[in-house]
Amino acid sequence: MPKAVVLGAAGRVQPRDRDRGFATDSTRLGGIGQPLALLLKANPLVTELGLFDIVNTPGVAADLSHISTPAKVEGYLPPDDGLKKALTGADLVVIPAGVPRKPGINAGIVRDLATGIATTAPKAFILVISNPVNSTVPIVAEVLKKHSVFDPKKLFGVTTLDVVRASTFVAEILGDLSKAPSVVVPVVGGHSGVTIVPLLSQSSSPLPASFASADLDKLTNRIQFGGDEVVQAKAGTGSATLSMAYAGAEFATKILKAIAGEKGIVAPSYVHLSADAAGGEALKKEIGQDLEFFSSNVEIGPEGVAKIHPLGKITEYEQKLVKAAVPELAGNIEKGVNFIKAPKL
Ligand SMILES: NC(=O)C1=CN([C@@H]2O[C@H](COP(=O)(O)OP(=O)(O)OC[C@H]3O[C@@H](n4cnc5c(N)ncnc54)[C@H](O)[C@@H]3O)[C@@H](O)[C@H]2O)C=CC1
Numbered sequence: 001m002p003k004a005v006v007l008g009a010a011g012r013v014q015p016r017d018r019d020r021g022f023a024t025d026s027t028r029l030g031g032i033g034q035p036l037a038l039l040l041k042a043n044p045l046v047t048e049l050g051l052f053d054i055v056n057t058p059g060v061a062a063d064l065s066h067i068s069t070p071a072k073v074e075g076y077l078p079p080d081d082g083l084k085k086a087l088t089g090a091d092l093v094v095i096p097a098g099v100p101r102k103p104g105i106n107a108g109i110v111r112d113l114a115t116g117i118a119t120t121a122p123k124a125f126i127l128v129i130s131n132p133v134n135s136t137v138p139i140v141a142e143v144l145k146k147h148s149v150f151d152p153k154k155l156f157g158v159t160t161l162d163v164v165r166a167s168t169f170v171a172e173i174l175g176d177l178s179k180a181p182s183v184v185v186p187v188v189g190g191h192s193g194v195t196i197v198p199l200l201s202q203s204s205s206p207l208p209a210s211f212a213s214a215d216l217d218k219l220t221n222r223i224q225f226g227g228d229e230v231v232q233a234k235a236g237t238g239s240a241t242l243s244m245a246y247a248g249a250e251f252a253t254k255i256l257k258a259i260a261g262e263k264g265i266v267a268p269s270y271v272h273l274s275a276d277a278a279g280g281e282a283l284k285k286e287i288g289q290d291l292e293f294f295s296s297n298v299e300i301g302p303e304g305v306a307k308i309h310p311l312g313k314i315t316e317y318e319q320k321l322v323k324a325a326v327p328e329l330a331g332n333i334e335k336g337v338n339f340i341k342a343p344k345l
């Protein structure tokens with residue numbers, strides 16, 4: 001009977017919130033939280049759906065509650081212990097709260113929400129969407145460690161949008177978008193720029209033989225900087241929201257299936273490398289550095305991470321991409337850790 005909770009679920013920012021720094025434009029489409037909550041409400045595996053935000057959740061919850069699917073929906077605001085009420089009994093907590101491209105603000109928001117999870121739902125699976133994921137996931141881990149409730153098997157940075165983009169772009173190149181749902185391309189590393197490493201040589205649908213190295217550069221760059229493509233098209237009013245909601249719901253569904261006992265659930269995710277001692281250590285050897293977090297294909301069971309898969313056979317080109325990603329990731333992880341451990345430094 002899984003209860004899913006979305007922290008940052010209201011999405012549509014009111015003009016008055018501009019003064020509080022939550023958005024620069026009230027005409028923006030309205031965030032990840034709302035469409036993600038819609039997709040979770042539509043998922044029959046969810047029996048309870050808790051929505052928390054600093055604005056609008058009662059309205060969003062009332063609206064969603066009329067949809068004829070099993071989940072009972074409740075919306076909560078900060079007054080009267082709203083966060084605690086939203087998190088009570090949560091099996092799965094998804095965090096899209098924050099502001100696009102404002103890493104400093106997001107760090108504080110994620111820290112505070114993680115504190116709520118540590119005290120109210122320490123056994124829940126935690127799915128972090130708020131950017132920069134490479135740093136916000138270590139922030140959540142440090143908060144949980146401080147409260148002595150850190151379970152590395154249950155903390156996930158959501159990198160699914162990179163995987164979704166890679167599938168779509170490869171299907172486009174193959175000239176057959178109907179293949180997009182079935183093309184599988186592992187994307188490893190982290191979730192920003194050069195830390196995003198698509199392993200196109202492992203694509204389930206091989207690229208055309210005519211694919212030149214310049215084409216490979218172009219495709220790799222498009223996957224790494226897909227977020228910029230959307231930011232530019234939205235002309236300053238926000239970043240990817242609908243595709244992220246789709247990706248977030250897809251990953252959440254995998255977790256819900258794993259909780260329900262389904263076997264063989266594998267997805268790339270940014271996880272703590274101690275989550276599975278054997279797999280994590282082997283992965284550290286492959287990437288040549290003792291990183292605390294890295295995204296790779298992860299097998300998920302009812303207790304969380306069951307196995308972290310190795311990168312496997314990768315090309316020289318991909319090895320170079322991994323080499324470029326590692327130092328950047330190390331810096332991002334350190335920033336997140338220091339935000340909690342040494343906030344004044
Ligand atoms: N992991 C990924 O692949 C992606 C991550 N993102 C990130 O997701 C985050 C959200 O993006 P959008 O939905 O477009 O932003 P948005 O500004 O439209 O929505 C964020 C929501 O968070 C809420 N919020 C702010 N402070 C809060 C708090 N303390 N507690 C609860 N809710 C709070 C806001 O009221 C708003 O409803 C950003 O950090 C963005 O960069 C965006 C796209 C992809």
Ligand SMILES: O=C([O-])CC(=O)C(=O)O
Nearest residue numbers: 101161226227228239240
């Ligand atoms: O680029 C951004 O700001 C949002 C994001 O993470 C993405 O679209 O992948």
